[in-house]
Amino acid sequence: MGAWAIAVHGGAGVDPNLPKERQEEAKRLLTRCLDIGISALRSNLSAIDVVELVVRELETDPLFNSGRGSALTENGKVEIEASIMDGPKRRCGAVSGLTTVKNPVSLARLVMEKSPHSYLAFSGAEEFAKKQGVEMVDNEYFITEDNVGMLKLAKEANSILFDYRIPAVGTCGASAAMDSPLQMNGLPISVYAPETVGCVVVDKQGRCAAATSTGGLMNKMSGRIGDSPLIGSGTYASELCGVSCTGEGEAIIRSTLAREVSAVMEYKRLNLHEAVDYVIKNKLDEGKAGLIAVSKDGEVACGFNTTGMFRGCATEDGFMEVGVW
Amino acid sequence: MGWAIAVHGGAGDIPLSLPPEKRLPREAGLRRCLDVGIAALKAHNHPLDVVELVVRELENNPHFNAGKGSVLTTSGTVEMEACIMDGKTMKCGAVSGVSTVVNAISLARLVMDKTPHIYLAFDGAEAFAREQGLETVEMSHFITPENIERLKQAQEADRVQLDYTQPIPKEVPKEAAVADGDSQTGTVGCVAVDSEGSLATATSTGGIVNKMVGRIGDTPIIGAGTYANHLCAISATGRGEAIIRGTIARDVAAVMEFKGLSLKEAAAYVIDQVPRGNAGLIAVSSTGEVTMPFNTTGMFRACATEDGYSEIAIWDSPTK
Numbered sequence: 101m102g103a104w105a106i107a108v109h110g111g112a113g114v115d116p117n118l119p120k121e122r123q124e125e126a127k128r129l130l131t132r133c134l135d136i137g138i139s140a141l142r143s144n145l146s147a148i149d150v151v152e153l154v155v156r157e158l159e160t161d162p163l164f165n166s167g168r169g170s171a172l173t174e175n176g177k178v179e180i181e182a183s184i185m186d187g188p189k190r191r192c193g194a195v196s197g198l199t200t201v202k203n204p205v206s207l208a209r210l211v212m213e214k215s216p217h218s219y220l221a222f223s224g225a226e227e228f229a230k231k232q233g234v235e236m237v238d239n240e241y242f243i244t245e246d247n248v249g250m251l252k253l254a255k256e257a258n259s260i261l262f263d264y265r266i267p268a269v270g271t272c273g274a275s276a277a278m279d280s281p282l283q284m285n286g287l288p289i290s291v292y293a294p295e296t297v298g299c300v301v302v303d304k305q306g307r308c309a310a311a312t313s314t315g316g317l318m319n320k321m322s323g324r325i326g327d328s329p330l331i332g333s334g335t336y337a338s339e340l341c342g343v344s345c346t347g348e349g350e351a352i353i354r355s356t357l358a359r360e361v362s363a364v365m366e367y368k369r370l371n372l373h374e375a376v377d378y379v380i381k382n383k384l385d386e387g388k389a390g391l392i393a394v395s396k397d398g399e400v401a402c403g404f405n406t407t408g409m410f411r412g413c414a415t416e417d418g419f420m421e422v423g424v425w
Numbered sequence: 426m427g428w429a430i431a432v433h434g435g436a437g438d439i440p441l442s443l444p445p446e447k448r449l450p451r452e453a454g455l456r457r458c459l460d461v462g463i464a465a466l467k468a469h470n471h472p473l474d475v476v477e478l479v480v481r482e483l484e485n486n487p488h489f490n491a492g493k494g495s496v497l498t499t500s501g502t503v504e505m506e507a508c509i510m511d512g513k514t515m516k517c518g519a520v521s522g523v524s525t526v527v528n529a530i531s532l533a534r535l536v537m538d539k540t541p542h543i544y545l546a547f548d549g550a551e552a553f554a555r556e557q558g559l560e561t562v563e564m565s566h567f568i569t570p571e572n573i574e575r576l577k578q579a580q581e582a583d584r585v586q587l588d589y590t591q592p593i594p595k596e597v598p599k600e601a602a603v604a605d606g607d608s609q610t611g612t613v614g615c616v617a618v619d620s621e622g623s624l625a626t627a628t629s630t631g632g633i634v635n636k637m638v639g640r641i642g643d644t645p646i647i648g649a650g651t652y653a654n655h656l657c658a659i660s661a662t663g664r665g666e667a668i669i670r671g672t673i674a675r676d677v678a679a680v681m682e683f684k685g686l687s688l689k690e691a692a693a694y695v696i697d698q699v700p701r702g703n704a705g706l707i708a709v710s711s712t713g714e715v716t717m718p719f720n721t722t723g724m725f726r727a728c729a730t731e732d733g734y735s736e737i738a739i740w741d742s743p744t745k
Contacts, residue, residue: 190670196641197547217640218666222522222547224639317542323549324542325521332648332672350543354515356648359672360679367683385515 102306103398104141107413108133108154110164111295112347112390114408114424126163127422130412133157134422137301138414147301147309147342148186148209155182155205155311158297162244164410166297167203170242170315172251173322178242180315181329182208183219187308187337187396194329197222202235205313208329210234219329242315254319295410296328298335298344302394304416308342310335310358317349327352332359340365341372343393347406351387355379361393371395376403427731428466429715430617432458432479434489434725436662436705437611439739441722448739454486455727455737462617463729472617472625472658473511473534480507480530480627483613489725491613492528493567495631497576498638503567505631506645507533512624512653512711519645522547525561526554530629533645535559544645572634579635612644614651614660614707620731622711626651626658626674633665643668648675656681656711657688663704663721671699677708689716696720 108130114123137154145153159167159182170178182204183194193212196219201207210232211220220228229236296314303309312335314328326349327334336343336358343358352358360383364375372395380391380403390404392411400413412422434451462479470478484492495503507529510517518537521544523529535557536545545553554561612630628651630644642665643650650661652674659674668674673695680691688710696704696718705719707726715728722740729735 192670194641215637217637217642218669219641219646220637220639221641222639224637227638321540321542321545321549321553323545323547323552324540325519325544325546326542330544330646330648331669332646332675336672350541353543353647354517356652356672356675359648359675363672363676363679364683367679 102302102304102396103416104301104303105394105398105400105413105415106134106137106141106150106299106301107392107394107400107402107411108137108158108297108299109344109346109390109392109402110158110297110410112404112409113295113388113406114410116407123424126410127424129161129163130410130422134412134414134420137299141301141303144304146305147303147307148184150301150303151299151309151311152184152205152209154299155297155313156203159203159205159313164297165295165315166313168242169244169247171318171320172243172247172315174319175322176248176251177239177322178315179322180204180242180313181325182311182313183329183331183335184208184212184311185309185331185335185337185342186212187339187342190338192218192331194219194331195221195225196325196329197323198225199239200226200236201229202237202241205311207234208311218331250318258319296346298346298392300342300344300392300394302342302396302398306396308337308340308394308396310337310342310344312344332356334358336362338362339396341393341395343391345389345391346409347389347404348387351384352389355383355387357383357389357391361391372399373401376401379403380405426620426622427713428617428619429709429713429728429730430459430462430466430475430615431707431709431715431717431726431728432462432483432613432615433660433662433705433707433717434483434613435611436719436721436724438702438721439723439725441740450488451725452737452739454483454488455725458482458615459727459729459735459737462615466617466619469619472619472623473509475617476615476625476627477509477530477534479615480613480629481528483615484528484530484629487569489613490611490631491629494569494572495567496611496634497568497572498640499580499635500638501576502638503564503631504638505529505567505629506641507627507629508645508647508651509533509537509627510625510647510651510653510658512655512658515654517543517647519544519647520546520550521641521645522639523550523554524564525551527560527562527566530627532559543647575634583635612650612662614662616658616660616707616709618658618709618711618713620713624653624655624658624709624711626653626660628660648672650674652678654678657708659706659708661704661706662724667699667703671695671704673699673704673706677706688714692716692718
């Protein structure tokens with residue numbers, strides 16, 4: 101019998117000027133979610149059940165960019181996506197374009213277990229949700245005042261930038277919050293509050309699982325799909341490990357980041373920590389991202405090339421850590 | 426070294442007894458598309474332009490499951506998806522849920538070139554297509570009598586199986602095969618490399634017959650059905666779920682990079698890891714090699730290299 105391990109994240113790329121109080125709030129939530137996961141592991145729930153449970157908690161709390169509190173599309177609405185993967189047989193489920201499903205990660209699980217497919221999106225996904233009787237809400241449920249404000253900032257930043265991806269050179273003077281020169285996805289980092297959420301778990305039987313959930317990029321085009329629902333990019337789990345990523349979606353997709361960790365363990369025979377280091381160092385080019393990972397041997401690791409990543413991890417021997425920087 | 430190109434029109438349980446009226450038009454289609462690609466490579470077009478051009482041809486051909494001739498969703502509608510990737514820059518573009526755009530692969534290319542995103546789907550993708558002035562038509566343009574028939578057969582077969590929306594005690598059959606193996610052939614793709622080693626891949630499909638509305642397969646998922654980097658370019662086809670969980674396209678490149686295998690060895694290795702009857706792929710390397718392994722009954726495919734070699738085939742895996 102092996103040892104369990106768990107990690108959670110709430111986004112990579114943190115504004116160094118983020119008020120202390122918000123950082124503490126985030127850490128408290130991550131701690132609470134870790135505790136929920138630890139409790140579940142001690143009650144012998146399987147890895148796949150634990151990741152779903154924990155991500156549901158993160159989706160329900162408006163603090164992070166998932167479920168309630170999701171980033172807004174250019175139209176001011178919410179389009180949520182999520183994916184979940186079960187290491188042992190590499191079963192997977194994913195959803196995108198959800199607008200009324202309260203817990204996207206649970207719908208992703210239902211796609212995996214109750215549909216003949218792996219990935220459902222937009223109205224088809226919503227139809228499936230209704231047939232499965234999952235909890236549905238109005239789109240307004242997901243929208244927070246904070247994010248309405250953030251959308252405005254993002255639109256202002258965009259109206260100054262010609263190419264979304266080219267960093268602006270000190271042209272953003274709209275408000276004090278725009279002072280930070282750090283950029284992600286071409287926007288001032290202050291636009292990024294707490295972000296995409298994820299959880300990875302290995303249970304006592306050595307089974308790994310991973311799940312990721314997000315509202316996506318602030319001010320995204322309607323219909324834009326990021327890395328979070330893409331198996332191999334934002335989420336991956338195999339016999340060897342479970343991985344969940346966060347950061348610049350496009351960079352994570354190009355580098356198939358989550359799969360990369362497992363591939364490097366499998367083909368280069370690196371251990372979890374070496375694999376995570378290798379991948380973050382060598383596979384991101386100019387992209388900015390972070391990830392959390394667990395291995396079947398009860399190890400947990402995280403890596404990021406961003407300024408900070410909201411994360412927490414714990415192992416059966418009593419180790420626990422929650423951090424931002 | 427030299428240019429190389431491969432095209433496919435879908436891997437699946439293609440019956441050896443496939444009647445000439447179903448076989449000949451597809452062979453002719455493959456031959457024509459291969460020629461189009463070869464001409465473009467000889468004219469020094471960039472591989473990205475070559476693969477887009479070839480896949481457009483395949484989409485326009487009603488005998489393949491992409492563009493016109495796409496298989497139908499359970500509602501009798503068409504939801505197409507496509508993906509394109511450039512090996513050198515690793516830029517990519519993907520679309521899903523496209524119902525009125527004549528050439529989904531070109532829309533994917535525009536997502537790559539004209540947006541800060543990689544992947545657009547459904548209404549958002551359609552709106553973007555119109556913004557970009559791409560050719561759009563009534564959905565009926567894509568629907569062929571053969572596919573209406575295929576949907577009918579699939580739905581009849583389903584009536585014998587349990588309705589998957591009811592709670593069932595055991596595992597739901599994933600993307601179960603339909604009686605007529607021919608209807609399982611899906612997806613078209615093209616990979617190309619020029620004499621400078623620049624690589625590109627493009628894949629396009631109508632998906633799986635009788636699929637749930639909103640179902641996304643492996644084609645638009647970077648690393649699953651489509652992938653290219655500085656080493657190789659891959660386009661995969663077969664059972665979507667198996668290709669997604671196997672991250673097949675990415676793995677060929679990963680195995681080359683991390684285990685030092687050749688293109689042919691890496692591709693064969695990856696296909697071997699997938700349960701029999703589930704997948705096939707075409708791949709080219711930066712040094713002008715080409716390989717087309719599959720573990721299904723057959724795969725509509727063709728390839729050519731600069732030194733004059735060319736091949737068009739349906740059955741008989743070359744890995745034997």
